[in-house]
Structure formats: C-alpha cells, structure tokens
Amino acid sequence: MIRNMQIRSKLIAVLLIPLVALTVLAALGIGANVARGVQADRVNDQTAFAVSLSALVHELQRERDLSAGWVGSGRDAGYGGVVAQQMAVDEALRTFRRDAENLGDEGSAFRQRVDTALRRFERFGDERNRVEGEPDFTVTRTLDFYTALIANLFAIKLELASQTDDRRLIGNTATLLALGRYKEAASQERGLVYSVALAGKFAPGEFQRFATSLGAQDTWRAQFDATASPAQRARLDNLQSNPDVARTNGLRNFLRDALLTGNAQSEVDLDAEEWFTRTSARIDLLHGVEKTVAADV
Numbered sequence: 001m002i003r004n005m006q007i008r009s010k011l012i013a014v015l016l017i018p019l020v021a022l023t024v025l026a027a028l029g030i031g032a033n034v035a036r037g038v039q040a041d042r043v044n045d046q047t048a049f050a051v052s053l054s055a056l057v058h059e060l061q062r063e064r065d066l067s068a069g070w071v072g073s074g075r076d077a078g079y080g081g082v083v084a085q086q087m088a089v090d091e092a093l094r095t096f097r098r099d100a101e102n103l104g105d106e107g108s109a110f111r112q113r114v115d116t117a118l119r120r121f122e123r124f125g126d127e128r129n130r131v132e133g134e135p136d137f138t139v140t141r142t143l144d145f146y147t148a149l150i151a152n153l154f155a156i157k158l159e160l161a162s163q164t165d166d167r168r169l170i171g172n173t174a175t176l177l178a179l180g181r182y183k184e185a186a187s188q189e190r191g192l193v194y195s196v197a198l199a200g201k202f203a204p205g206e207f208q209r210f211a212t213s214l215g216a217q218d219t220w221r222a223q224f225d226a227t228a229s230p231a232q233r234a235r236l237d238n239l240q241s242n243p244d245v246a247r248t249n250g251l252r253n254f255l256r257d258a259l260l261t262g263n264a265q266s267e268v269d270l271d272a273e274e275w276f277t278r279t280s281a282r283i284d285l286l287h288g289v290e291k292t293v294a295a296d297v
Contacts, residue, residue, distance in 0.1 A: 046110050047169075049103055050157045051294040054180065056092040057153050058287050061184065062280070063089045064146030065191030067131055069272065072139045072195025075132075077272075086128065093121060113159045117152040124149075139195045140205060143188065150184060171227050172297045178224040179236070179293055183286040185216035190279040193255065197272035210255065232296065235289045244281035251275055 063085045070078045100114050127145055131137050157177050192210055196202050202210070225233055239245050251270065 050160050056096045059089045059092040061187040068139050068142045068191040069194040071142050073198035110159045113156045174227045176293045182220035189213040194276045197270040244278050248278045248282045
C-alpha cells in the first residue's frame with residue numbers, strides 16, 4: 001500500500017507512525033505521573049490528619065485518667081478537674097470532626113477507619129453520664145470505656161502505613177505509632193495509680209493492670225528504639241534528666257517494689273496530687289517528642 005503512494009505521502013506516513021507512538025507513550029507517562037501525584041496528595045492529606053488527631057488522643061487520655069481518679073475516690077474528689085477537661089476534649093473533638101469532613105477520600109480504607117472512630121463518639125455524652133451517674137461504673141470500666149475510644153483513633157494511624165510504599169514514611173509512621181502507644185501505656189498507668197492513691201489501695205485486678213502498663217511501656221519503648229532515627233531516640237532519652245520524669249520514676253519504683261513483693265493488698269501511701277502532677281508533666285513531655293516525630297512524618 002505504501003509502495004503505491006507518492007513520495008510526499010510516504011514521508012508523511014513514515015514520520016506519522018513514530019509520532020503517534022510517541023504521543024501514546026507520552027500520554028501513558030503523563031497519566032502515570034498524574035496518578036502518582038494524586039496518590040501523593042492523598043497520602044499527604046491523610047498523614048496531616050493522622051498527626052492532628054494526636055491532639056484529641058492527648059486530651060482524651062487526660063479526661064480518662066481524671067475520671068478514673070474521681071471514680072476511685074468514691075466520686076468525692078476531683079470532679080472540677082473532670083468537668084474542665086471535658087470542655088477541652090469537646091473542643092478537640094469538634095476540630096477532629098471538622099477535619100474529617102474536609103478529608104474527602106470517600107470509600108478508602110483510611111476513611112473507613114475515620115468513620116468508625118467517629119461512630120464511637122455518637123454516644124460519647126451518654127457514656128460520660130454513665131460514668132458520673134452509675135455507682136457500679138468502676139475504675140476498670142471507666143478506663144476501658146476511654147481506652148476503647150483511643151484504640152479506634154490509633155487504628156487510623158495504623159492504616160496510614162498501608163497507603164504508601166515509601167520506606168522512609170513507613171518507618172517514621174511506625175516510630176510515631178510506637179511512641180503513641182508508649183505514651184498511651186504511660187497514661188493508663190497515670191490514671192490507674194491516681195485512682196489507687198485516692199482510694200488508698202488496689203482494688204481486685206488493679207495490681208495486675210498496673211503490672212501490664214509497666215510491661216507495655218517497656219515493649220513500646222523497645223519498638224520505638226527499633227525504628228527511630230538516632231535523633232529521635234536522643235529526644236526521648238533526654239527526657240530522663242527532667243526533674244518531673246526523675247521524680248515519677250522514683251514513685252513508680254515505690255509501687256514496683258510492692259509489685260515484686262506481691263504486697264498488693266496493703267495500704268498505698270502515695271500523694272495522689274503529686275503523682276498526677278508529676279506524671280502529667282512526663283506525659284506532656286512525651287507529647288512534645290511525639291510532635292517532633294510527627295513533624296518528621
């Protein structure tokens with residue numbers, strides 16, 4: 001067919017075929033680049049959202065621990081602190097809901113995690129009322145209620161690592177999650193021991209829960225060290241020289257001694273307010289390190 005064409009037509013045909021091929025290849029390359037760009041934007045938005053929800057987790061942890069102390073005291077001490085903290089949580093929750101509305105990405109696994117977490121807050125006010133109004137709502141049930149909410153928020157961060165194949169982002173995300181879990185175990189210890197100090201003794205099962213929180217902190221610190229950069233590890237190590245952290249460790253060793261001797265039924269002579277103040281300072285410092293790791297992400 002080409003043999004019968006005029007010279008000019010043959011030249012056009014010879015040039016046109018590779019030109020069409022190049023155009024197709026270029027279009028495919030542009031499409032792939034656009035797809036990667038869209039994915040990068042999506043991961044960037046998800047990362048920013050996952051990092052911002054740590055503020056809600058931080059406020060919820062404090063409300064949980066104050067509420068546990070109030071319940072442990074026989075609902076006799078610390079209610080003003082609970083109410084003030086509820087206001088801080090409500091503000092953080094409003095921000096979380098607003099950010100979720102702006103997130104988009106309907107139907108993705110990440111968005112499903114977000115929606116699941118939001119649904120758990122639909123009866124948040126009713127559950128708070130149960131903590132306040134039902135005498136059989138124990139310290140353990142109070143801790144478990146808030147811990148379940150926080151676990152759903154952690155699940156959002158866990159989903160983030162599956163959204164990318166960037167090894168550095170995966171590593172930093174794992175570090176951020178490990179640090180968050182470490183801080184969560186420290187917070188659980190704060191709330192439990194605060195309630196024990198106000199009650200004057202461990203209730204059945206609480207001593208074992210205290211031991212579990214200590215073990216969890218060791219486990220998640222080891223996980224953090226395994227994935228963190230030298231600079232990230234140094235930030236966490238530097239906290240040990242802080243006076244509040246040092247004093248908290250001393251108070252923890254006091255309770256560890258009781259744990260090792262198995263003396264769980266004796267009276268706990270611990271200043272509840274000092275414990276909460278010191279451990280809160282430690283947790284706030286951990287939150288500061290968490291923010292720097294979030295910035296790395």
